[in-house]
Amino acid sequence: MTTSFKLLPGDDPRIAEILALPESPSFDCKRVGSVDSALKAAVAFANGDGGVIAMGVEDASKATGRDRLYGLAEKPEALAELQRHLAGRVVPPLPAPPIVELPCVLRDGSAGQIALVSIAASTAVHSIQDGGTYIRVRNISRQLAAAEIIELGLKRGSATVVEAPVAIPFDLLETTAWRDYRRQRELTRPIDEQLRLLGLAKQDAAGAWRPTLAAILLFAEFPGELTNSKYAIRLFHYRGFQIEYTANTNLVKPPKTITGPILAQIRDASRAVLEELGSGVQVTPAGFELAQQYPVRVIREAITNAVLHRDYRLQSDIHIRIFANRIEIESPGSFMAGVTPANLREAGSRPRNRVLVAHLREFPEPPNLDAGEGVRMMYATMEQNLLYPPVYQTEADLGREVVVVKLLNEARVSAWNQVEVWLREHGSIGNVDLRSILHTDSHAKASKMLTRWVEQGSLTVVDPTAGNRNRRYRLASIGDRMQTLTSLFSHRPGKQP
Known part of the structure; x- marks a missing residue:
């Protein structure tokens, strides 16, 4: 500095x-x-x-x-x-x-x-x-x-709206999802009595027993429609690398809306994404074919996290966007307090809606619900498949209260591994540093690689006003200012009282 x-x-x-x-x-x-x-x-x-x-x-x-x-x-x-x-x-x-x-x-x-x-x-x-x-x-x-x-409190996850009672008749929850759940747990009481005993029904301000929002999300066939809210998943498949805001949209087909109980949403959305990718290739605007080969486990885990950890107080659906070179999954809300893109890989995700996680475990064939392990699996699986790690963006990056995870359909170049190690040790990298790592004198080659990593979201520019030769870059998952502040507490002499 x-x-x-x-x-x-x-x-x-x-x-x-x-x-x-x-x-x-x-x-x-x-x-x-x-x-x-x-x-x-x-x-x-x-x-x-x-x-x-x-x-x-x-x-x-x-x-x-x-x-x-x-x-x-x-x-x-x-x-x-x-x-x-x-x-x-x-x-x-x-x-x-x-x-x-x-x-x-x-x-x-x-x-x-x-x-x-x-x-x-x-x-x-x-x-x-x-x-x-x-x-x-x-x-x-x-x-x-x-x-x-x-x-x-709701935004940070110290409270959650899914535990609040909702004025919906109990009989609207006697669905296939409820019958599967009841059969799996061998429950025999009437649904209103059973939900009270399970903590999925509470008294409203007038003293009447009502199902909670969690019960509606778990069992209702149309949870969004019942509550006049947006609790669905919207799937968009685009040609090329970006959304084209023109009369001739670059959507491959009309968007698809996936609704239902949240377990069905997870399964149906995962299946729909895999079907969209089923051809294995997509033609880019330049006419090149790109093979789309994402680990299935990673796609399912990303969708599961979006559904379970979204903030249900926000009136917005989950959006899944498929491009030629990536999948983006946008979930309403923010990370739980204390979780950031910088520490997510080590800390793992923290469930915002614990009651949903607890009851989904009791369904037949539930998804992976091990707290924190799914995120680490995503990183490890992408690495094993020689793909770039997931890229997370939040409100600080996008100006909207959302969490977006990007799964990149690009093989990691060997140089990236060396760059990632350099950045975690030194904090930032410049063109000269990259040329030293690559053992090359080509300023243009290094500049092109840095630009590509910025465009795909792996790097961000520290000092945008600097000239290209003096510009510094850092990992997009690590905040520059907080990294500087954290460094003030380590690696140098100081007195700890």
Whole structure:
């Protein structure tokens, strides 16, 4: 990271990087006199994707350069006070965060320290007792209204709409799906009584027993139509590599709508995708034939995840789009709190709708429902078939509250394996680095490969304003700013209190 700040003897090298970072959804600067303000930022980070607070550092809008370094001595007890508040005033409490103190020369020329406080993303929604609930909006911590707090809990997965009662007659759920489920579990009671005992019926505000949305999704023949909602899967098959928004659409055939109980949706959508791919080839706009060879297990797992982990509060169907070189599966919602494209492979997916997962297990021949293992299987299977790994995009990438997984119908070139190792070690790569890896002097060859990886979603540009020769690239699954912040906590000397 480039900066005009001049390091002095006694400055930790990270000081220059910290002063160059703008405040953002994942980074904030606080003087230690404002512990309450730091507490709000900590809660906002926990309610989002996590972040780092630089304590002892003035806001960049109020001072510049070394004049921002007030240090911890301004209020020596501030860090301990912040930790007490995280445990005692925050509901539910936040664990003690990692803290790194960095030596530096302060604004008055004396020796001192600042501190970096790392707040992890939480799976819960946190509030300050008598102080409100906060989220990060750009570079500020904004307090939420009561309705927004409920919405945040649903979005992050700490609550789910599928457990709410719905005013639908019980007899509309006596379907083939219910009979299969009842037979498998050897249930004999009437459906209304049985669903109450299974936790799939609850009392509404008037005290009447109603089936939950989960019961409707599991058993109803037309769950979306019954609830006036969008709970179906839409399948689109396109010629070529992109959607053409013209009068002469590039759809291979009219879109297909797949509805029914969610287990039937998973099975029918998987079958429909495989039928679309059944010819094995597709002709590109340039007239070339592309063989489409996706691992069946990966397709089924991606569809299963989309159905089970989607956010059913959002009025949108799941969209599956087949192109000549990829399949895209778009699911309404976001990852569960604490899960990101960067850690998904290691962490695995976390079920948003646990009740659906629990009851799908009880059907005859259920899909794979092992928490987290399916995602790891997808990565491993694509790798075994010499294909690029799945590419995940979220609201941060697309500007819409969706999760999109792209399965690329392209063989991994051997260079990619080396590039991936380089990126996980160094964070970013440039044309010169790639030429060194490839043992080539051709700037054009390296540039073409980098451009291709960006177009397919494997890489993203770190600094779009830089010239081609100086441009840097990173893995698309790793946020650049958070990667920088995380690096501040490792691989360099520092003091851990």
